[in-house]
Amino acid sequence: MQSQTSFSSDKILWETFKQGDKKAFAMIYEQYIQALLNYGHKITQDESLIEDSIQDLFYELWNSKSKLAETDSIKFYLFKALRNKIYRNKEKNNFDVIDENQPLPDWLSEVSTEYSIILQEHEESQLSHLKKAIQKLPKRQQEAINLRFFHDFSNEEVAQLMGVNYQSACKFIYTGLRFLKEHIIYPILVVLITSYFEKF
Incomplete structure (x- = not known):
């Protein structure tokens, strides 16, 4: 299989896939399947709905590849498409999607590399404190922080993924971080969170 380093950017990988390259398509699947499964669990706890939606997504991607829009962020494109797919399949099949007031499942195991290193440096009690x-x-707020800091999307992308305006996305992130800053005592995470507030 062609290595990932053969593609200098998401845009080139995506365009190669759109031209019918099966290796590029397989690379996209292998690179993002786990992230999509993880993100699916932020939306619903129904395994069948998640798996069926991802299967539908990749089936439709391949069959309509020449008609797809361009993108320079494959992860963003797939996350948005999966979110829409899950909600459409939910309406069609009456699956149980997580409601507005239900806490999201545990997603601390899915943090970005930078945050994984930081969190691993702390005792289990501190990790438990963060999760709580x-x-x-x-x-x-959980979803916004998850997308912004643990999947590395920009504020603009968070707003688009969540289907809200930019100001609302920023408010979700700001308010959530403010709460965490007041309830998390270990220094490194506090410094990282504080750095976000310096932009305002």
């Missing part, structure tokens, strides 16, 4: 603090946030 996050679970106290409203669902929309």
Whole structure:
């Protein structure tokens, strides 16, 4: 299989796939399947709905590849498409999607590499404290922080993924981080969170 380093950017990989390259398509699948499964669990706890939606997504991607829009962020494109697919399949099949007030499932195992290193440096009690603090946030704040800091999307991309305007996305992130900053005591994470507030 052609190595990932053969493609200098997401845009080139995506364009190669759109031209019918099966290796590029397989690379996209292998690179993002786990992230998509993880993100699916932020939306619903129904395994069948998640798996069926991902299967539908990749089936439709291949069959309509020449008609797809361009993108320079494959992860963003797939996350948005999966979110829409899950909600459409839910409406069609009456699956149980997580409601607005239900806490999201545990997603601390899915943090970005930078945050994984930081969190691994702390005792289990501190990790448990962070998880409990996050679970106290409203669902929309949890999702916004998850997308912004643990999947590395920009504020603009978070807004698009969540289907809200830019100001609302920023408010979800700001309010959630403010709560965590007040409830997390270990220094490194506090410094990282504080750095976000310096932009305002």
